[in-house]
Amino acid sequence: xxxxxxxxxxxxxxxxxxxxxxxxxxxxxxxxxxxxxxxxxxxxxxxxxxxxxxxxxxxxxxxxxxxxxxxxxxxxxxxxxxxxxxxxxxxxxxxxxxxxxxxxxxxxxxxxxxxxxxxxxxxxxxxxxxxxxxxxxxxxxxxxxxxxxxxxxxxxxxxxxxxxxxxxxxxxxxxxxxxxxxxxxxxxxxxxxxxxxxxxxxxxxxxxxxxxxxxxxxxxxxxxxxxxxxxxxxxxxxxxxxxxxxxxxxxxxxxxxxxxxxxxxxxxxxxxxxxxxxxxxxxxxxxxxxxxxxxxxxxxxxxxxxxxxxxxxxxxxxxxxxxxxxxxxxxxxxxxxxxxxxxxxxxxxxxxxxxxxxxxxxxxxxxxxxxxxxxxxxxxxxxxxxxxxxxxxxxxxxxxxxxxxxxxxxxxxxxxxxxxxxxxxxxxxxx
Numbered sequence: 563x564x565x566x567x568x569x570x571x572x573x574x575x576x577x578x579x580x581x582x583x584x585x586x587x588x589x590x591x592x593x594x595x596x597x598x599x600x601x602x603x604x605x606x607x608x609x610x611x612x613x614x615x616x617x618x619x620x621x622x623x624x625x626x627x628x629x630x631x632x633x634x635x636x637x638x639x640x641x642x643x644x645x646x647x648x649x650x651x652x653x654x655x656x657x658x659x660x661x662x663x664x665x666x667x668x669x670x671x672x673x674x675x676x677x678x679x680x681x682x683x684x685x686x687x688x689x690x691x692x693x694x695x696x697x698x699x700x701x702x703x704x705x706x707x708x709x710x711x712x713x714x715x716x717x718x719x720x721x722x723x724x725x726x727x728x729x730x731x732x733x734x735x736x737x738x739x740x741x742x743x744x745x746x747x748x749x750x751x752x753x754x755x756x757x758x759x760x761x762x763x764x765x766x767x768x769x770x771x772x773x774x775x776x777x778x779x780x781x782x783x784x785x786x787x788x789x790x791x792x793x794x795x796x797x798x799x800x801x802x803x804x805x806x807x808x809x810x811x812x813x814x815x816x817x818x819x820x821x822x823x824x825x826x827x828x829x830x831x832x833x834x835x836x837x838x839x840x841x842x843x844x845x846x847x848x849x850x851x852x853x854x855x856x857x858x859x860x861x862x863x864x865x866x867x868x869x870x871x872x873x874x875x876x877x878x879x880x881x882x883x884x885x886x887x888x889x890x891x892x893x894x895x896x897x898x899x900x901x902x903x904x905x906x907x908x909x910x911x912x913x914x915x916x917x918x919x920x921x922x923x924x925x926x927x928x929x930x931x932x933x934x935x936x937x938x939x940x941x942x943x944x945x946x947x948x949x950x951x952x953x954x955x956x957x958x959x960x961x962x963x964x965x966x967x968x969x970x971x972x973x974x975x976x977x978x979x980x981x982x983x984x985x986x987x988x989x990x991x992x993x
Contacts, residue, residue, distance in 0.1 A: 568823040570706040572881055574713055575816050578726060579809070579883030581717050587883075588809030590723055592800045593669055595793035600649050601676040602789040605641040607781035608634040610833075610915050611774045612687040617837035619766075620691055624753035629766030630774065631749070631758060634684040637778060642677040649673045668724055674731045678738040685738075685745030690834045692752045694744075701740055709733025783924035790931035791957060795938050795950035803946050811947035813882040814890030815954070818897030820870065824862045825908035828855045832909060836916040845976045848916075852909050863905040870898050896951035900958035910965040917972050923965060930961035 578587045612634040619627035650673075653666040689698045709730065716729035746758055756762070763771070792815070799808040832855060839848040870877065874894050878887040914923050934957035941949025 567702065567706060568820055568826075570710050571816060572820075573710050574730075575813060576881045576883070577710075577714060577717060579813065579881065579887065581721050582723065582726075584809035584813070584883060584886060585806045586723060586809075587812065588800070588805030588807070590726065591796050591808055591812040592805065593672055593723075595796035595800075596652075597645075597649055597669065597672050597676060598793045599789050599797070600652060601645045601673075602782075602785045602793075604644045604648055605676065605785070606637060606778045607785045608637050608778055609683050609687055610781045610920060611777040612684055613691065613833050614777065614837050614915055614918065615770065615774050616687060616691050617834055618841055620752075623765070624756040625762050625765035626767070626770070627753070628749070628756050628758055628760075628762035629764070630770075631684050631688060632761070632763055633766065633771065633774060634687070638683060645676055646670070646673045668727060671724075671731060672727050675734050678731075678734040682738040682741055685741040687834075688745040688749050689741070690830065692748050694748050695831060697744060697748070698741075701744055702737075705733070705737035705740055708736060777918070777920050780920040780924040783928045786928065786931055790934050791954055794935060795942070795953065798938055798942055799947060799950055802942050807947050810882075810887065810890045811893055811950055813878065813887050814893030814947070814951065815897045817870065817874075817877060817881055817890075818894050818901050818951075820901075821863060821866050821898045822901035822904050824866050825859050825905035828859050829908045829912060833912045833915060836912050840916040845973075849973060852913070855909060859905065859908065863902055867898055867902045871895055890947065892948045893951040896948065896955045900951075900955040903955070903958045903962050907962050907966040907969075910962065910969040913969040913972060914965065917976075919968070919972065922968055926961055926964045926968070929964075930957045933957055933960055 575587065578590060582590075612630060616627050616630045619630060650666075650670055653669050686698065689695075710733075712733045713726055713729035716725035719725060749758055750756070766774075796808055796812060799811055832851070835851060836848055839845070839851070871894075874891050875888050878890055878894065879885055881887065882890065911923055914920070934953050937953035937956055938950055941953050943949075945952065
């Protein structure tokens with residue numbers, strides 16, 4: 563599933579660069595960065611809370627689980643509308659200069675992309691918790707193919723960024739609608755007598771609602787970290803060195819992201835399973851699952867990194883629209899190294915989420931975001947796109963190293979607590 567998304571992103575980049583050139587792709591990247599930053603500030607990350615709290619109630623009390631998912635939908639709806647309003651106001655205040663000269667109408671149209679996550683994030687959680695990974699994979703691959711087809715058709719009719727955005731928005735809205743419908747039906751099948759269409763928030767205890775809101779709030783800081791690593795450098799590049807250099811940076815970093823995507827399927831599948839194992843206190847099974855996932859992922863990550871580095875020039879020419887894109891070679895190497903650092907310890911955040919230590923992840927993520935912003939401000943004026951990629955690598959080392967240490971310590975504490983308790987327990991049959 564994650565592979566299809568990454569593949570669709572690469573095809574989309576290639577279509578834009580070949581049809582419109584690196585400079586227009588740079589303008590497109592600036593628009594995406596601007597809207598995503600505003601969305602990240604206003605839209606909390608509900609997926610983590612929906613997964614960890616939903617896993618707690620799915621088998622014990624489906625009505626409370628439905629309440630968890632409905633609260634997630636509600637938060638996404640309110641913050642999604644606020645995002646559209648904020649983007650409109652900021653566009654009017656600052657004009658189109660912040661997005662490379664694009665019109666306000668085009669920027670507002672693109673806000674429908676983050677708004678579509680109202681029907682996307684929570685359905686993904688529901689399908690994963692119900693172990694419907696195959697159905698989710700089929701739906702994702704189908705809708706990604708549709709998105710690419712719509713963008714291609716739009717470019718064929720009118721070779722402009724407006725056509726790209728129209729095709730992209732149409733594809734995203736259809737994908738969200740499909741996943742929302744699938745999640746509605748799957749949840750109804752898994753929980754007979756309980757429907758997401760009926761209000762169930764009252765079945766979720768007040769203490770749980772408060773704890774869930776706290777987790778959502780803490781998760782927002784994690785989202786800001788991802789924005790800092792991807793989109794803030796894009797805007798700063800546009801401001802300091804122009805749209806062409808921005809396009810070069812985005813081409814290199816988009817290809818580099820393939821390395822990190824190699825770990826995403828395992829990460830997406832792990833969180834619901836780790837959450838269930840943690841609730842059931844099956845810590846030995848949890849650690850065994852982590853070892854197995856790591857042994858599968860590490861060789862794939864290493865192979866992908868080496869392949870991309872060795873074949874970087876032909877890959878960049880193919881995706882970037884021609885020989886000019888090979889200027890992103892160093893960006894690709896540095897960016898792929900940063901992605902490899904994440905992929906090597908992809909499980910670190912999932913362990914901490916399952917242990918309900920979202921606050922710790924948020925604190926480390928914010929520290930990493932501040933560090934990267936400082937590094938970008940120093941390195942971009944001196945090194946351009948390569949400086950932004952170097953800042954990304956350094957922040958990935960800081961964040962992933964810190965989170966990996968926290969996750970290992972958390973697992974060790976679990977072992978220290980459970981092993982003495984098991985030793986002190988009377989043998990079966992003596993109680």
